[in-house]
Amino acid sequence: MTSNEQFKTCFNYIDGEWLASSNNQIETKYNPSHKSEIVGVVPMSEREDLHKAIAAANQAKQGWRKLTGATRGDYLFKIADQLQNRLEEIAETLSKEMGKPLAEAKGETGRAIAILRYYAGEGLRKTGDVIPSTDAEGFLFTTRSPLGVVGVISPWNFPIAIPVWKIAPALIYGNTVILKPAQEASITATLLFECIHAANLPAGVANLVLGKGSIIGQGLAEHPDVNAITFTGSNEIGKQIGLTAFARGAKYQLEMGGKNPIIIAEDADLDLAVQATISGGFRSTGQKCTATSRVIVVGKVYEAFKQKLMEKVKDIRVGNAMLPSSWMGPVANAKQLNTVQSYIKLGLEEGAELLYGGEAPSDPECENGYYIQPTIFDKVTSQMTLSKEEIFGPVIGLIQVNSLEEAIHTANDVEFGLSASIFTKDIGTMMRFIQDMDAGLIRVNSETAGVELQAPFGGMKHSSSHSREQGTAAIEFFTSIKTVFVKP
Structure with missing residues (x-):
């Protein structure tokens, strides 16, 4: 060598x-x-x-x-x-x-x-x-x-x-x-x-x-x-x-691949759920097969969750991966950047509302790298491409539903079944989610990303x-x- x-x-x-x-x-x-x-x-x-x-x-x-x-x-x-x-x-x-x-x-x-x-x-x-x-x-x-x-x-x-x-x-x-x-x-x-x-x-x-x-x-x-x-x-x-x-x-x-959902139940601790959504969706610039991609929020807590999420996402520092101040680095290469940008464009064309990000950071230090801001879409439906295809980048879509039943149905309504998470305080809701969710990795009150090395890891369906x-x-x-x- x-x-x-x-x-x-x-x-x-x-x-x-x-x-x-x-x-x-x-x-x-x-x-x-x-x-x-x-x-x-x-x-x-x-x-x-x-x-x-x-x-x-x-x-x-x-x-x-x-x-x-x-x-x-x-x-x-x-x-x-x-x-x-x-x-x-x-x-x-x-x-x-x-x-x-x-x-x-x-x-x-x-x-x-x-x-x-x-x-x-x-x-x-x-x-x-x-x-x-x-x-x-x-x-x-x-x-x-x-x-x-x-x-x-x-x-x-x-x-x-x-x-x-x-x-x-x-x-x-x-x-x-x-x-x-x-x-x-x-x-x-x-x-x-x-x-x-x-x-x-x-x-x-x-x-x-x-x-x-x-x-x-x-x-x-x-x-x-x-x-x-x-x-x-x-x-x-x-x-x-x-x-x-x-x-x-x-x-x-x-x-x-994965198209991993996190369900926010009406009794969820919203502060913890927001932390998990940001960590699961944007750590490693969203380039994890277990990364959070779909955020399914039940009922009346939707607006409160969205507001807390918007407050926290603004704290994310995007920059050179070698700098201690950088919470999120670039995507891996030019091809991946183009892929992420194409999905953002498609999301807008299909009628989703861009709440945050979607562009390169304004910091001049990011001009010579493959950077994209953490990106959040609102008014996403389960039929949009944003809800169906793996993006492998820092892009999440918010989906509002009316009930736990609808949330689990929406979470399962993709070809993937790798990881899924729910935030709730109710043991019955937890058990219903564990039983009905078609995913190889189930996490309760924790982000979708991550698995312990001594535990089996793998997916269902096309994952x-x-x-x-x-x-x-x-x-x-x-x-x-x-x-x-x-x-x-």
Whole structure:
């Protein structure tokens, strides 16, 4: 690896070595907070590079799976220690690469460390059960086998946490991996693999290939020696990856979009509900799959809630992600900014009323970045595009309804089912919401965004392929059950 004070030069990590791409093509990465600042250069790899990584992972899988879970766990502990030692550097790179405020970037890096340590402990936990047999002389039990080579395709919005929450369980359960990160997250992924290299994992166990999703991501899905694909990203790409993997019989896991509602019941603590709406909708510039997008307010509290929301949103400071004064940074790139702006324009065309934001900040310091103000629409209906499609930016729509029944119906009236929240003091309302809401993550008196690392995470409907990540649920994807009957 080489680096200087200006920017970092990255390479692929294949079979324990840092390698340039076979075509020697590179792409320059810029800071979305200050788009003339170069953050690094990364290789734009070809299928040839991917095939080298797959061959290395395939070669290494037998040796890795034969290690004890405790030994594999020791490697994960070492990776976690390396990340801990470089937390500040990784967080700063993450912030510069995709525009996440530095405090959030430090929190995300800390979470990646915690995930590694959590799964390191999984190496000493049970992997099967003893089952009574109908044969008096027989012994019946289950164990688990790793899948083999796992392709990991991760997004740019959580450039350290999501790769780790896929790679860590894959490794602890005995698989080898190839990571294809989003192009916007390539430099942060490189720092992660520097930590993996420093932990002295056996060559070929973990590999990194940088490049376009259409080449490297699709190549992972198509290759016969890749036994499983775990993907987080857009619905369009996820469905393509899933179909490709399914066609050749590979296991696949898809975590995709959300259109997450927060319901404000008539008995809600409005101050807490406003705080949760702002945090859930505008933290990370709304670039979370669990971000609040629809705010469904019941009955007579609508105007009071709206007034409190407008008072608080004006306190949000938008600016350079590296500055402590910046509560919200830029969106990740020019394409994402154009997408957000197009949805704002469409919202106006469809008759929603713009209450706040919708434009670039007036601060001259924001002129050279991909900034947009936090944006709030009023008079949104459930049939508008603002209520149906994932924007992945700091845009929320207020929807007024007359009853809890109407609120839950409106919340469910989308193709997504990832996260949902309600604010209420009534236990009956809580239980009704928990039972009737079609979402994989249910939160009561808390924002829609966020999940604890030891808990299963995943969505319903078009948000997921109906598998779950994180916590002990991860073993269900990354292993296969083997049933064993023994008779003397």
